[in-house]
Amino acid sequence: xxxxxxxxxxxxxxxxxxxxxxxxxxxxxxxxxxxxxxxxxxxxxxxxxxxxxxxxxxxxxxxxxxxxxxxxxxxxxxxxxxxxxxxxxxxxxxxxxxxxxxxxxxxxxxxxxxxxxxxxxxxxxxxxxxxxxxxxxxxxxxxxxxxxxxxxxxxxxxxxxxxxxxxxxxxxxxxxxxxxxxxxxxxxxxxxxxxxxxxxxxxxxxxxxxxxxxxxxxxxxxxxxxxxxxxxxxxxxxxxxxxxxxxxxxxxxxxxxxxxxxxxxxxxxxxxxxxxxxxxxxxxxxxxxxxxxxxxxxxxxxxxxxxxxxxx
Amino acid sequence: xxxxxxxxxxxxxxxxxxxxxxxxxxxxxxxxxxxxxxxxxxxxxxxxxxxxxxxxxxxxxxxxxxxxxxxxxxxxxxxxxxxxxxxxxxxxxxxxxxxxxxxxxxxxxxxxxxxxxxxxxxxxxxxxxxxxxxxxxxxxxxxxxxxxxxxxxxxxxxxxxxxxxxxxxxxxxxxxxxxxxxxxxxxxxxxxxxxxxxxxxxxxxxxxxxxxxxxxxxxxxxxxxxxxxxxxxxxxxxxxxxxxxxxxxxxxxxxxxxxxxxxx
Numbered sequence: 370x371x372x373x374x375x376x377x378x379x380x381x382x383x384x385x386x387x388x389x390x391x392x393x394x395x396x397x398x399x400x401x402x403x404x405x406x407x408x409x410x411x412x413x414x415x416x417x418x419x420x421x422x423x424x425x426x427x428x429x430x431x432x433x434x435x436x437x438x439x440x441x442x443x444x445x446x447x448x449x450x451x452x453x454x455x456x457x458x459x460x461x462x463x464x465x466x467x468x469x470x471x472x473x474x475x476x477x478x479x480x481x482x483x484x485x486x487x488x489x490x491x492x493x494x495x496x497x498x499x500x501x502x503x504x505x506x507x508x509x510x511x512x513x514x515x516x517x518x519x520x521x522x523x524x525x526x527x528x529x530x531x532x533x534x535x536x537x538x539x540x541x542x543x544x545x546x547x548x549x550x551x552x553x554x555x556x557x558x559x560x561x562x563x564x565x566x567x568x569x570x571x572x573x574x575x576x577x578x579x580x581x582x583x584x585x586x587x588x589x590x591x592x593x594x595x596x597x598x599x600x601x602x603x604x605x606x607x608x609x610x611x612x613x614x615x616x617x618x619x620x621x622x623x624x625x626x627x628x629x630x631x632x633x634x635x636x637x638x639x640x641x642x643x644x645x646x647x648x649x650x651x652x653x654x655x656x657x658x659x660x661x662x663x664x665x666x667x668x669x670x671x672x673x674x675x676x677x678x679x680x681x
Numbered sequence: 682x683x684x685x686x687x688x689x690x691x692x693x694x695x696x697x698x699x700x701x702x703x704x705x706x707x708x709x710x711x712x713x714x715x716x717x718x719x720x721x722x723x724x725x726x727x728x729x730x731x732x733x734x735x736x737x738x739x740x741x742x743x744x745x746x747x748x749x750x751x752x753x754x755x756x757x758x759x760x761x762x763x764x765x766x767x768x769x770x771x772x773x774x775x776x777x778x779x780x781x782x783x784x785x786x787x788x789x790x791x792x793x794x795x796x797x798x799x800x801x802x803x804x805x806x807x808x809x810x811x812x813x814x815x816x817x818x819x820x821x822x823x824x825x826x827x828x829x830x831x832x833x834x835x836x837x838x839x840x841x842x843x844x845x846x847x848x849x850x851x852x853x854x855x856x857x858x859x860x861x862x863x864x865x866x867x868x869x870x871x872x873x874x875x876x877x878x879x880x881x882x883x884x885x886x887x888x889x890x891x892x893x894x895x896x897x898x899x900x901x902x903x904x905x906x907x908x909x910x911x912x913x914x915x916x917x918x919x920x921x922x923x924x925x926x927x928x929x930x931x932x933x934x935x936x937x938x939x940x941x942x943x944x945x
Contacts, residue, residue: 390786398798408804514927516879518886518898519919522905526912537909619791626887627905637794638887641801653798657789 376672384665391657395650396440400433410453410644427646449654450647452640460651463636468655471632474621477548478556479610485560487606490567491599494575505564512561517620521554521627539629551628555620559613566609570602577601604675611667618656685935690928691871698748701741709734709742709895718911730914731903740921742895747925749808750891751877754815755870761816762823763866767858769824770831781828784821792818793883800889811891815880819873826869827862834858864940868933875929882922897922 399406406429407420424430428439443450449460493505515523528535528550535550536543574580575598583593622634633652640648684692706726713733721728727736769780787795799814800806806814834840840857848856884890885898886905897918904915 387786387789390782391789394786394790399802402799402802405804406802409802413804514923514930516882516919516923516926518883518901519923522901522908522915522919525905526908526915530909530912615788615791619793622791622793622797623883623887637797638889641797641889644801646802649798649801653790653794656791656794660789660791 373672377669380665380668380672384661387661388658391654391661392441392444393437395654395657396437398650398653399646406646410646444654449651452648453645454643454648460647463648464633464651464655467632467636470630471618471621471625471634474548474551474555474624474630474632475617477552478559478617478620481552481556482559482563483606483610486563486567487599487603490564490606491571491594491602493564493568494571494602495594497572502568505568509561509564512557512564515557517554517558517623518627520557521550521624524550524553525627538627547628547630551624551630554624554627555617558620559610559617562613563606563609566606567602570605571598574598574602600674604671607667607670611664614660614663615656618659685931687928687931687933687935690924691874691932694744694925694928695748697741697744699745701744705735705738705741707735707738709739711735711738718907718914720911720913727917728911728913730900736900736914736917739895739900740897740918743897743900743921746808746891746896747878747881750811750815750881751874753808753812754819754877754880755873757812757816758819758873759823759866759870762820763827763862765820766824766827766829767831767862770828770835777828780824784824787818787821790818792880796880796884797887797889800884806889806891808891811881811884814884815877819877822869822873823866826865830862830865831858834861837861868937868940871929871933871936875926875933878929879922879926 406427407415407423411419411423428436431439440450447461449464452458452460452463455463489505489508493502496502525538529537536547540547580593580597583597584590588596621632622637624630625632625634626638633655636648637652639645640652711734713729713735716725716729716733717731719725719729719733725735725737727740730736730739765780765784769777795818796811796814799817800810803810834857840853843853843857881890881896882898882901885896886902888899888902890896890899900918901915901922904912904918908915
């Protein structure tokens with residue numbers, strides 16, 4: 370296993386480097402954007418004393434390396450700084466309060482996408498050129514074409530207003546059923562992407578020698594499909610799911626606004642309107658680090674599942 | 682030449698952006714409180730929205746805003762991305778590592794989240810700010826594409842043949858590499874334009890747009906707020922956005938098929 374150990378170490382080192390890059394980029398964001406952030410926070414007509422006071426409290430008057438060291442320190446001690454608006458709360462506390470809501474929505478959306486895309490994509494590949502295949506392609510195309518800012522209101526109109534099957538946005542009394550429409554809003558685009566990917570990699574795998582060999586050995590078609598084809602076709606699907614995590618998390622911001630749900634996106638948008646820069650930086654940081662960590666896990670799973678990856 | 686559906690939609694969108702504001706029957710800020718949320722009628726062909734503003738006029742003016750932002754963002758992304766990607770592909774080594782590394786880093790940020798964070802740091806987000814915010818991650822795809830294409834073309838037989846015939850490096854680049862980059866970049870640009878229209882609508886929908894009166898996303902936001910009683914506002918604005926994005930994507934697919942001699 371020494372090769373696998375080295376593979377692990379390499380991936381960890383690279384992920385750590387990326388996280389450091391993310392932290393640095395989030396810090397630099399405030400400094401890279403042309404114009405004075407104080408104008409954004411206070412407005413351009415603010416009194417000079419107010420500006421000076423805020424500049425000092427934000428430590429924008431300190432040298433850049435010192436500011437950077439403070440920022441990295443706040444990331445390392447886990448506070449992520451303090452909110453402007455609610456001065457007593459550490460940014461990490463504010464984020465931790467709402468993160469479970471967003472995490473749940475992301476999880477249900479990802480699950481929905483995979484649960485629909487894997488059978489649909491496989492079916493399209495196995496029954497290539499038939500009505501099944503065309504139906505899957507059409508579903509994927511529609512799923513990709515409908516913007517989520519549009520899909521959300523449409524779903525509300527159909528299932529909330531017309532059919533009255535599901536609760537309307539902002540209905541606090543609603544139970545878990547309140548999660549269904551947001552999940553569809555966030556998960557549909559991913560479902561479409563993954564259906565296409567599953568179909569493509571299944572078609573590729575089905576023409577491989579080992580699949581033909583399995584058929585030749587007299588294995589049942591179902592066994593060949595599940596044990597030999599799907600298992601190998603899953604890997605690229607997993608990679609694409611990881612790469613799509615960013616747009617999935619972006620989708621949760623939109624769904625939280627449409628369905629008036631608490632979460633990271635709602636906190637982020639509130640922070641935007643308050644120009645609460647530490648909270649904005651904290652949200653961006655958490656989202657980007659989540660992306661890096663999930664993709665690291667997928668990379669490692671890939672290494673476990675496919676020896677060719679870790680040995681090359 | 683027969684144009685497919687996607688190309689017609691794109692053409693229609695460009696014409697709307699160019700002439701739409703001239704055709705608009707009302708100003709997109711003309712208030713008529715008597716006629717708030719009116720259904721489509723002869724006076725207001727697509728009905729009215731908040732404060733009785735004419736929906737058709739907002740759609741026509743919004744087309745120009747969406748078009749300006751999309752063209753601007755794709756132009757900046759295309760230029761910056763292609764320059765960096767080609768540079769990375771040609772130079773290799775440290776240059777390649779740095780450019781690829783930064784591209785990977787930017788990709789860790791969901792585009793909409795990065796856009797919002799950038800706009801949050803500007804005092805009054807205007808047209809230019811939205812263009813730059815969208816370009817902050819828009820360049821990555823162009824850089825990746827042009828890097829991969831450059832690497833492929835560098836080793837391609839016809840490029841090696843040109844070199845073997847004694848062509849200068851500049852001639853190889855100008856006559857053989859760049860013309861072959863143009864096709865894939867054009868296809869990518871078409872998809873990116875659709876993406877930028879959607880991104881502008883999304884930002885305006887979230888209330889973070891460039892603060893213009895007429896924007897499709899802002900109209901959809903107004904429509905969503907009164908969805909239960911006056912669904913026509915959301916239905917119309919949502920359809921316009923979805924149709925435009927779909928049109929650009931289909932046009933991109935069509936371009937790809939036409940430009941690739943292998944699929945013809």
